[in-house]
Amino acid sequence: MRAQRESSYDDLLDALAKADGYYFACPAGHGSLPPQHVCPTCGDDELTTEPLPDTGTVVTFTKIAVPSPAFSGQTPVVVIADFGPVRLTGRFVDELDRLEVGSSVELTIASSPDGDRHICVELASADAVEC
């Protein structure tokens, strides 16, 4: 892990690692992710912390053949998935052949080779995959 924590963001990742993820909700039902002082959609500052759904649905994905330097030598697959009122971007760490738009997925956490912790995604029905 990086020596420097990013407050709020790393708190969420800590929670996701314990399968205890959360998001912020405003009275109008808009969802958002930390760090956030007000709802990014409507500006309301009455945010409550709500549990993230256990599973989400893939809305798009890509296999990146020319990766960023942090994933040099790899071909990371990136997914965007809906988890209730929020969308999350994560690196896919499961069987690519079974990934499609509409797949049910769960969240996990991993670190890139340069130490940056980030959100990962695996198929909901799959056994845990080390990433």
Added chain:
Amino acid sequence: MQAVRIAGVGSTVFGVLPERTGRDLFGEAAQIAIEDSEVPRADIERLCYGNFIGTLTERQGHQAPLMTAAAGVTAPATRYESACASGGVALMSAVEAIRSGTTDVVLVGGMERMHNVTTKQATKGLAMAADDLYESRAGVTFPGAYALMARAYFVEYGGTRADLAAVAVKNHSNAIGNETAQFQREISLTDVIEAPTVADPLGLYDACPITDGASACVLVSESYAAAHDLNTPVNITGAGQGTDSLALQERKSLTQTPATTRAATTAYDEAKITPDDVDLLEVHDCFTIAEVLALEGLGLYEPGEAIDAAATGDTTADGNCPVNLSGGLKAKGHPVGATGVSQVVELTKLLRGDHINTDAVPDATVALAHNAGGTVASATVHVLEVCG
């Protein structure tokens, strides 16, 4: 409110110029634009300058004063940074300065130098336009982000890689003979479709190149142009800017670009035109899918209907509404901080009649420039019109 007239324009050659410094590139573009304008340097009252990653590639912050010296002017200067829309937002400020009545002459431009560092370093720098916490750390690159949008588009509306390839083929064809363009050569649909994958469904030829280069324009107020008997046939009659969430995951739709629509709405209203009035466009085609999204965001096509605009010939040089007659970012090149200004350079020449592709639009009077930053988290739209 003062009308804004384009007195002079200029660009360097775009391409692989690793040994040329940023100040050298911008100095050349400014010199061409100032000479084209016939405006004395001493009359320039402001420099609005766009640049994205010069702090990394040239280890040079505080670039605006550097560029005043390169241009040979002493005006107050500011650097604008809005990723790939840096040039567009510099242009917005230049237009606003003249409209406010406080300023009569503005030099506006931009520059990017990226081939002096490795491709990895340039890619890492460009990726800073994405959300570091929620996108870059998970491995999202810029081709990756647009690939996410392309797949979402295919799922929602349909479309094929061949449809996107037609955009690349068109823009390469348009760049032939454009002496400042990076790629002045034809490519085929097969070339595009069989090119190595960068981020599926996008391949190498769906992407614009890494480009070094600079562009500049001299903008003047209508009253200054009249007082100095300048030949300024092209006006900027509409200018709009839009903003959206930085991260794709924060957006309701992955297939629409509301920042473009917001910018366009303002620009159309100011110019008192509708999308139907536009004769030609330069749009931000950093990837082939980006041109499709731009045309829909600008209101020229309904969502889901621009995917085959190039394939059917609607947007080719001989089509109903030619798009990216310069070659676009795809073939003319994309010196990031300069791109928004370079679009206006190209459109001005097309409207004035001194562009290699002017014959494709002999009766054109209304043109539109669309510049986008990141995955269109920032967008600017400028409407150019030939003065009556």
